Amino acid sequence: MIEISLTVNGEPVSASVLPRTHLVDFLREELGLTGAHLGCEHGVCGACTVRLDGEIVRGCLVLAVQADGGSVETIEGMSDTGEIADLQQAFIDRNALQCGFCTPGMLIAAQDLLRHGGVPSREDIREHLSGNYCRCTGYHAIVDAVETTAKQREAAQ
Amino acid sequence: MKAPAFEYLRPTSVTEAIALLGQHPEAKLIAGGQSLLASLNLRLSQPSHLIDIGRLPELRGIAVKNGVLRIGALTRHAETMAAPEIATHAPLLKAAIHHVAHAAIRTRGTIGGSLANADPAAELPACILALDATLIIAGPHGERREAAADFFTGLFGTTLAPDEILAAIEVPLAAANAVHGFQELTRRSGDYAIVGLAAQGLRGANGLSALRLAWFSIGSKATLTPHAAAALLGPAPSLERAAAALAEELEPHDDLQANVATRLTLARVLLRRVAGPLLTPSGIAA
């Protein structure tokens, strides 16, 4: 076991982990944060997307020991701070989720694009979300929700 | 699936990392982990130890010095995408990098990991062939340098010895009259290509010179096609002769995405798309 210390959603956490434990298993099983999901567990589906030191990563392709000293943000933290409240509302309004399995990853990946400001083209939105699978919606409503949020944020400036 | 058990070591210098590789013959280096952890989760390999070089400052940084662009092995794809030095001095890399995987993978995956992994479908090995880059490799007896054209030996194979670490690559600065092109065919943006082509050369009053055409996802490793490139040089270039030469120089493979004949046909399509604009003096380098 290896000792690690990191911040998760702003709170300091120390734990001892097996080297092979990846970040999502650590979040889900040690910390009870079950918002990050495991679909494929080899980097393809994006359901495990979280933020590490401000950048989006595949939680299934980062070891918990690699996050030692880092700062992790999950959908729980981003929901609590209200950072993506408008985006979440747009997902509801546009029916951009059905089963919801992909949704935490989609929201975090979409917010990563929206944080750069401006109104991205639908093409750019699709490109930025190309690493996130959704098996329910067919993506169109997701692109609508992201575009709507971008326009609202632009208008609010 | 979950990765098999392994021990985890985090050396604080390249020298220490090399010593650890010597002590643990079944160990593997981990940089960004974006290929390695996927393969461990699929249980495709079972290293005894992971030696994490991901934080070593010696392997970081992008610098222009003595007419070359030095790119540290730990440079992440997202950094390659954003670095002004790369946009200015190696625009081919800039053109290629957004084709590498997806945003959340580019934040972790590194150029060194991609080159050491030598996936025949990866973009960066072909790019460094087209750029005529040099690899700087650290081992127990110091550093050695190797031309990109000699580095890749076959399917996921390189000349790296088990106790060597790729430290950096050096790319000659793009000349003022340099032109480049990059295209790949994929099913979904960010997927590995079905076939891809990276090209760089010089364009003058007499047409193209020093053209290098580097292919990926066709055959067992990134491949240069000097005869096809030669057919495009000078005042009387011929796309037909270049396309014909590809049959001799490429060794397309068969897989679920495309068979041998399809791959060769697609390679010829890419050749026209990439070389066409390079040949047109008014054309904009793709």
Ligand SMILES: Cc1cc2nc3c(=O)[nH]c(=O)nc-3n(C[C@H](O)[C@H](O)[C@H](O)COP(=O)(O)OP(=O)(O)OC[C@H]3O[C@@H](n4cnc5c(N)ncnc54)[C@H](O)[C@@H]3O)c2cc1C
């Ligand atoms: C879903 C998915 C899609 C992807 N799509 C693409 C794509 O389209 N194109 C593409 O090119 N790549 C793609 N990748 C791979 C990605 O680019 C990886 O980042 C890259 O191949 C490896 O870099 P890394 O730093 O993550 O290496 P790691 O996974 O850490 O290491 C890979 C291998 O290289 C060795 N290694 C790493 N660094 C060094 C070094 N400095 N010296 C010696 N050996 C070293 C390791 O021991 C290991 O064997 C994809 C990955 C995923 C998960």
Ligand code: FES
């Ligand atoms: S679970 Fe990580 S990408 Fe699918």
Ligand code: FES
């Ligand atoms: S809503 Fe079901 S996978 Fe996206």
